[in-house]
Amino acid sequence: MNVNILPLLFLVALCVGVWVMMDRRTAVAGASREAPVRHQVSFDQIGGQEHAKRELREALDFLRYRDRIKSLGIRPLKGILLTGPPGTGKTLMAKAAATYTDSVFLAASGSEFVEMYVGVGAQRVRELFRKARQQAKKENKDSAIIFIDEIDVVGGRRGQHSHQEYDQTLNQLLTEMDGMSTTQSPLVLVMAATNRADILDSALLRPGRFDRQIQVDLPDKEGRLHILRIQTAGKPLRRDVSLEHIARETFGFSGAQLEALVNEAAIAALRAGEQQINQEMFRDSVDKVLMGERTGRRPTDDELQRVAVHELGHAIVSELMRPGTVSHITIAPRGNALGFVRQIPEADRYLYTLEQLQEQVNVALGGCLAEEHHYGNRSTGAQNDFVQASSLARTIVVCGLSRIGIVDEEHLPEAVLDTEVRFILAEQERITREILRPYREDIAEFAADIVRDESLDGSAFREWLTKVQTKKSVPSPTSSDVVSVPYVASTELTLQ
Structure with missing residues (x-):
């Protein structure tokens, strides 16, 4: 057609270039x-x-x-x-x-x-x-x-x-x-x-x-109490609310988690039609922040009984080794857990001795051994407990607290590490089994009460434990210097 289209192509290319440049400038701005x-x-x-x-x-x-x-x-x-x-x-x-x-x-x-x-x-x-x-x-x-x-x-x-x-x-x-x-x-x-x-x-x-x-680290107990006072300012709290108790229960919580905790407690009050926030709402909110919202899982009666036995095993070992630490026992499914035991540390700790690490291993193994005492077998729900116990045993070895003494983790043969971890777990399993033996006949009976009520307060659990010790003449722990170490993850019983 004898028409030169090069100027038109040049104009189109120029327009596209200008458009790209404007787009980039818009993105920059x-x-x-x-x-x-x-x-x-x-x-x-x-x-x-x-x-x-x-x-x-x-x-x-x-x-x-x-x-x-x-x-x-x-x-x-x-x-x-x-x-x-x-x-x-x-x-x-x-x-x-x-x-x-x-x-x-x-x-x-x-x-x-x-x-x-x-x-x-x-x-x-x-x-x-x-x-x-x-x-x-x-x-x-x-x-x-x-x-x-x-x-x-x-x-x-x-x-x-x-x-x-x-x-x-x-x-x-x-x-x-x-x-x-x-x-x-x-x-x-x-x-x-x-x-x-x-x-x-x-x-x-x-x-x-x-x-x-x-x-900017995670807050200590006094810091958590300060945050709770700031977050609850202007919120209607019932007289029974103890912010100091909540601060003790929330070891390892960040400021954002504490803010979410207070907010969830207020939501619980709104859902219940209450004008004030009570201590129980804060307790349930701690569980929700730690473990997540309640799930729609509906375990069978046999599974609920096994979960209750499992959690009682954790609670008994924890209370005997660290008196006054059990705060709450529940079998309400939350997140991946069918039940858990929440504990209260007496103080925030950043260093642990060999005895304290061994106690945590005992608590981790208490659930599966309680099942073994009552049912004669174990379940897959103790998987997380075993992971926690193995991790603690490795910590004992690499920190030079095991029988092989000071080691260099980087140059420690894996076979030696595995052998020592197995030895530690076997020894603590033996100790934990002996701790639970006097209570094997009473655990199942009390587990039925937990299944009926779904949860149990720490004071009610200690009252039951004291009655069992009095009836069987089981000596109560007399050590006044036992240190409370927070332990939540090991008490999870998960669905496999």
Whole structure:
């Protein structure tokens, strides 16, 4: 037709190119399109992290009192890394830091910087820092805080990713934190959170980038009590509610789990049509947070009886070795468990002796041996107990507490380790069997009561145990220095 279509093709290609560029710019701007977070969180609203808050406030004072530190020639901090388990309040602490220093606060997640297009992540980093400085000037503030959650997504060691985008994004972050584009006014402080600090690039952790690393651990008993008081403020509690008792029962709970616990207790009150939250609602909520919601499983009567016998075995061994520790026995199916025994530690412990580890092995084996005493056989429900007991036995060996003495785990032959673990388990099985022998005739009778009521309070269980000991003249434990060690996972009886 004697028509030259090359200009038309060129125009189409130009339009496609412009469209792709606009799409990329839109994607880049997406990370910073939201307005800065209006932080209203103070350190007083964060419970259970007194050490971390004190260390963080000390680091933030370099930003808060800049004129004072300038006279001493102190370099301002560039970054603060918060490390610790999930749910311990790292994001809340970052928001409280912005309130404490009266800074602009911008938040982002590590995954927001990674795209399939090379260069997009680096551009997003530049845009985030630019916006932080721009917003600080707009609000007449001399500092801004950028919080990057899950920084391990983009801060991992360079060269380990097959995609070049990760390395380019990290390089840009390193440059922005301590490079030629760094400015003193307004000052930008980078705060980041991760529970995998071990995989971060060394260039990110050096002084001049993340100058401070603050560990945000799980709260201890006093910390849990503080969190519970904060979370229950303004909620209608019945007079019988003991927050200190709940704090003892929730060893190993994070701040997020404690918040969920209080929320679930309030939901239980709403479901029951009550105007106040009572202690039993908190007790059931602890079970729900630990094990999950009740399932629709309907075990047979024989299975329920076996579960009750199993859990009584755990409870008897635990109570005899660590008096006063059994808090609750239930055969209500939750999660993967058909029943479990919840215990109360007398104190939070971080070091364990050989005797304490052996006691935990005894508790783990108590369920299956109670079944063996009554039925003459065992069930598959003790699988998790065996895993827990084997793990504890390995801990005894690798910590140098076994009969073979101090060992190097890396160079310990697997055959030697397996032999010693088997010996420990066999010895503790023998001891546990002897502990349960005087109660073998009474367990089945009391298990029927648990099947009827579905659950049993720890005080009622201790009352029954005392009656059995009096009737049979079984000596009660007299050791006053027995340490309570939390033990939940080993008491699960799972469906196979």
